[in-house]
Amino acid sequence: MAPYQPKSDPKWLVALTLAVALTVPFLFPVLILLSMPLAEPSGGGVTLALRWLGNVLGTDLSGPVAHDVGTAVVLLLIAFLFINFGAIFSGICVWWERRIAGRMQSRIGPNRQGLGGFLVWVADAVKFLLKEDLVPAEADSLLFRIAPYFVLTGFALTFVVLPFGHSVVMADLNVGVFYITSVTALVVVGILISGWSSNSKWALFGGMRSAAQVVSYEIPAGLAVFVPVLMAGSLSMQDIIRAQGAAPWDWFIFRNPAALVAFFVLFTSQLAEANRTPFDLPEAESELVAGYLSEYSGFRFALFFMSEFGNIWVMSALATTLFFGGWQVPGMPAAAISALKGTGAWWGWQLVSMAVFAVKTLLLANVVIWLRWTLPRIRIDQMMTLSWKYLVPIGFVCLIFTLFWQLGVGAAPGLELASGVALSVGALFVVIAFFRRVFKNVTDVRGDAIDLSNW
Numbered sequence: 001m002a003p004y005q006p007k008s009d010p011k012w013l014v015a016l017t018l019a020v021a022l023t024v025p026f027l028f029p030v031l032i033l034l035s036m037p038l039a040e041p042s043g044g045g046v047t048l049a050l051r052w053l054g055n056v057l058g059t060d061l062s063g064p065v066a067h068d069v070g071t072a073v074v075l076l077l078i079a080f081l082f083i084n085f086g087a088i089f090s091g092i093c094v095w096w097e098r099r100i101a102g103r104m105q106s107r108i109g110p111n112r113q114g115l116g117g118f119l120v121w122v123a124d125a126v127k128f129l130l131k132e133d134l135v136p137a138e139a140d141s142l143l144f145r146i147a148p149y150f151v152l153t154g155f156a157l158t159f160v161v162l163p164f165g166h167s168v169v170m171a172d173l174n175v176g177v178f179y180i181t182s183v184t185a186l187v188v189v190g191i192l193i194s195g196w197s198s199n200s201k202w203a204l205f206g207g208m209r210s211a212a213q214v215v216s217y218e219i220p221a222g223l224a225v226f227v228p229v230l231m232a233g234s235l236s237m238q239d240i241i242r243a244q245g246a247a248p249w250d251w252f253i254f255r256n257p258a259a260l261v262a263f264f265v266l267f268t269s270q271l272a273e274a275n276r277t278p279f280d281l282p283e284a285e286s287e288l289v290a291g292y293l294s295e296y297s298g299f300r301f302a303l304f305f306m307s308e309f310g311n312i313w314v315m316s317a318l319a320t321t322l323f324f325g326g327w328q329v330p331g332m333p334a335a336a337i338s339a340l341k342g343t344g345a346w347w348g349w350q351l352v353s354m355a356v357f358a359v360k361t362l363l364l365a366n367v368v369i370w371l372r373w374t375l376p377r378i379r380i381d382q383m384m385t386l387s388w389k390y391l392v393p394i395g396f397v398c399l400i401f402t403l404f405w406q407l408g409v410g411a412a413p414g415l416e417l418a419s420g421v422a423l424s425v426g427a428l429f430v431v432i433a434f435f436r437r438v439f440k441n442v443t444d445v446r447g448d449a450i451d452l453s454n455w
Helices: 011-039 044-057 064-104 120-130 141-160 176-183 185-197 201-232 237-242 257-273 298-323 334-339 344-372 380-411 415-445
Strands: none
Touching: 011 064, 011 344, 044 064, 064 120, 064 141, 064 298, 064 344, 120 298, 141 176, 141 185, 141 298, 176 185, 176 201, 176 237, 185 201, 201 237, 201 257, 201 298, 201 380, 237 298, 257 298, 257 380, 257 415, 298 344, 334 344, 380 415
16 A cells, blocks of 8 residues: 555645735734824824714713723724734644644645645634633632733733834833833743642642743843933833834844844843743643643633734744834834825735834744744753843843943944944844855755655
């Protein structure tokens, strides 16, 4: 009997699947863009909407109470769209990661539900919703039930200040960086509560290990974040983006040698804080069952992983904002886009800026997934040593170097441009060398027993 040969997906099906995967989650930012005029502080959009609704209903909705209620409804709608973007992106990210894992391990991966297995995340969501939600008899029932919502809240609140485009941001706070580093602390609270309330030694070990890991890596991450803050002179996420340019040599990562190092410090710390390999020790199946969520099932179990995979977008978007120019559009300065407000062209450039930001963020998200299936898990002592003995001192050095660098930039304005051109050209050569090596590796195995036909 001939061995089973999996049927390859036609190229058009692959292209259609990827197009749907990229389009579906970004329908929500587009809806948010359309809703933003209603959420402007002046309240003009809400007033016009209430006037129209009052004419339809035949009643007067021009009072201050109606205006406050209308504003609250608009903000709740935008918050609903943001959290749904996080949920949809998280589900699609699960599918994409499983496909990448299959390719890197020379196996197929999910390919049954929908085009290219794309609907497997929908099937998983339905399964989690229908599974029985168990609470251990000896657990602290109240804390056990609410712990996942602390984690979900810490994840969802980051979307308040994370930009999606030139004008697509829930609130451009002047302390945006400080805010985003603060609200993520709720994740630690949720993990600790889940581990302790489960009344299980394995869950408790996982919770304590995760708390130690997250708290430890918040230190180097905070030091790395302050490098672009010092360069921009602002804590606002949008101001940090506006202080950069669209060209690579205008990005903060290349304009300051310390910023290049700080990016790797931040990215490594983010991997550890998000419990991503090689730092996924809190849920290391080989030694701790499933860590702090060992006793969870059903919907609450899904909430933990929705937050974990959604955090891939958060960490990638934060790095894009701080180091890679954010939504800056080549050939179209931010001031020029702002000057078009009130015209149809303004809406078009908003979509372009959202596309630029999304492409940069998705490229970094793909690297996060790539690393998981490339690097082995490290030991707990190696993880803590990396943080306290290496990343923290390096972060301090980057911070102090940036202070003197900014003084040098004030005395020699061309210093940043020279650094930006030199480092961006060096990065280009590294990328070219990397892709040449990848092409060589793929060419070397072509025609062997490894099947790469079923993408």
